[in-house]
Amino acid sequence: MSRLVVVSNRVAVPGENRAGGLAVGLEAALGARGGLWFGWSGKVVREDSGRLHEQEAGDVKYVTMDLNRADHDAYYNGFANRTLWPLLHSRLDLVDYARETRAGYRRVNMLFADRLAPLLRDDDVLWIHDYHLIPLAALLRDRGVRCRIGFFLHVPMPSADLVSALPEHGRLFGTFFAYDLVGFQTVRDADRFRTYARIFGGASVDADGVVKLPGGGSVAVGAFPIGIDAHRIAQQSAAAINKSAVRALRESLSGRRLAIGVDRLDYSKGMPERFRAFARFLERHPAERGKLTFLQIAPVSRGDVAEYQHLRDQLEGIAGHINGTHAAPDWTPLRYVNRNFPHPTLTGFYRLASVGLVTPLRDGMNLVAKEYVAAQDPDDPGVLVLSMLAGAAAELDAALLVNPYDLDGVADAIARAAAMPLAERRERWESMMRPITGYDIHAWCRAFLGRLTGSAG
Template identity: 85%
Template structure:
């Protein structure tokens, strides 16, 4: 069996919380194959970047690398999150075009390549993850690495014309052709990459969906919707109803229904639009006044980036206006919380909620949508209100699908979800649970790695 080598921006080390489904799935795949997990240590040091740390747990070897402050700021805070993140989420108005951070991004990817290449064998399966590390395979090939290399983009792939707005876009995105397999969340994302490769790479699209480039290099392309550990989350949510935080939330509702949103504080999540849509719900359905409380949990991320500080101020203003206009002495319609909660507690919150609002403006997949469904009580499930612009909408078409920009439409979906009869709620929930259970995180890992092992390059 081929050894598996996983490369990601961050590594989930032994003993750390495995809240994320991705970490759970990758760790399971590594243990099945035996292998290496390589990435940034999370440490920002004063001296030179590149110091390695190693530890072993069973058949898995964890290798992490430190970064110094200039490299971290240019690579992570800079090009990855101020240039690529908004570009890939179709927000050209927020893209930072600074060339300095682009050079830092390339410098850190070169450092990854220099430290990783000596660890690799020709029969390895190398799986590189996400937009932080797009050029890594090309740099490894330059160093003589010959093993099969796959790449998975966890975020959306924008259209070719949007990608072309990035100066020297071809220099970056053409490095994807060094991979043997490039995977995306949805068929739409995979098709956009194929179109980009045809227009800007001179590639031809083959009947099997692969791309053949001038000179004969073939790149396999596929869509692999990422899943969750559905059974684990279902059990976790059932057990979590007895947790003090979950009991306290239930008691604080005073018999009212709970609507919930859980998102990292990010402009791609459509939080201002969601807040305004909830305010519109209160205006359009005055007969339902006091029936529903909306809890939005939005832990702060990238708080040192100006766009995120502005977003936080904006949300606080909208929440204050809604509550100032509609609250009663015994009822606050919108509860807005910026703190983190443990994953088990969150699944308990999901189980309490009569509906979830998952309304990103653009999302590669959105696992909160799947986790909310998996966490429900099968006898009395809640309703998922889901953006049609999230990758999850392709699988969870039994949700109430909405356009997050259509505030009236989202408002009316909230009302419909809050009053949906039990038989319809059960039917929709069962329909969504089928793909969530069948295509879980373990099936996702297995499908990608089996496809990578079959590639011929």
């Protein structure tokens, strides 16, 4: 079996607590066949970028690379997260068009290529992840790398007209054509990429959805919706009921129902709209006041970026207004928490919650939606309120699907979820569990790698 080489912005090195769904899946894929995981170390150093660190665990080698402050700021804080992130989430109003960060992004991708190329073999299978590293395959091809290379975009693919708003977009998005396989979260995302390739790449698309390039060659394109380790989440949540933090939360509710939202602090997650929708719920359904407590967990991310600082201030203001208007001496309607919790504890919180609120304005998939469902008590499951603009909505159509901009609609969905009879809750939960368990994180890995190597799909 050929060696698997995974490349991502960050690496889940042994002993580091990075237990997200992607880390779990890639660790499982690497553990099954052995291989190499390459990426940024997470360290910002004073000296030049590019110093490598190696460690091994079992049949897996982990190789990480340091970045200096200038490279990190241009590549990560700059072009990746202030240009590509808003562009890919259809927020042209927030795109930073600075040429300097674009040059830094390319410089760091070239450094990735320089350090990675000598480690590769012709029979490797190379799997590159996400928007931080879009041009990497083309740069590796320039350095003589000829192995099979696949790419997976974890965030949404916007329409071709939005992509074209990026100056010199063809120089970046044209590098997708250096891959053998490009994977997306949804069929819609894959179709948008094919449309971009036709309009701006002069490509054609055959009956199997393969992009045929005008100069010869082709790129396979597919939808591979990322899953979770559903069995593990279910076990964690059942065990977490006895954790002190989960018991304390349950006792603090004093018999009230719980609605929960868990999101990175990011403008794509629609939290200001969600807070306002919850306020609208309290106004439109006054009989429900005092019966439901909403807990929003929102760990701070990219806290040194101005847009995120503004978002935090905005949420604090809205939360204060809601509680000032609707709270009672023995009840705070909205609990807003800016801190991380261990993942097992979060699954216990999910299991306690009668309502899961996952209402992003745009999301590639959203694994919180799937984890909330998997964490439920099968005998008494909660109800998922899910944005139709999240990739997960394509699979979880038994959720209460909402337009996150329609505050009245979200408010009424919260009321419906809180009052839903047990029989309907069970029916909806069972319907959502079928795709969650049938196409989990391990199946996702097998499907993508099978398509890349030609052994499946």
